[in-house]
Amino acid sequence: MTEVFRQGSKAQLSGVYKVIHHRKHVAPHYVTMLFGDIFPPCLKCSSGVRFELAISAVHANAHHIFSVPRESVRSDRFMPSHRGTPPIEAPLKW
Ligand SMILES: [Zn+2]
Numbered sequence: 001m002t003e004v005f006r007q008g009s010k011a012q013l014s015g016v017y018k019v020i021h022h023r024k025h026v027a028p029h030y031v032t033m034l035f036g037d038i039f040p041p042c043l044k045c046s047s048g049v050r051f052e053l054a055i056s057a058v059h060a061n062a063h064h065i066f067s068v069p070r071e072s073v074r075s076d077r078f079m080p081s082h083r084g085t086p087p088i089e090a091p092l093k094w
Pocket residue numbers: 021022025026042043044045046048049
């Protein structure tokens with residue numbers, strides 16, 4: 001079952017999220033969220049908006065394969081790094 005996130009909660013995984021609005025006042029669409037981002041309210045349906053993880057994608061700066069200068073990494077934004085574990089892929093529903 002797909003986990004649904006509401007406005008105000010914190011993204012536990014970086015990736016692309018499908019956005020579904022209350023009463024479908026706008027067609028579903030996709031947004032990118034980074035680990036630690038707060039899911040925003042919609043200007044029209046406020047807390048009626050829902051976010052479903054479509055595909056997780058680790059930020060390049062958090063991936064162990066890339067060498068990034070320490071001062072350019074904001075660890076609070078890009079952790080966890082998913083080291084040693086593949087990214088979770090949710091089924092795409094484009
Ligand atoms: Zn809305």
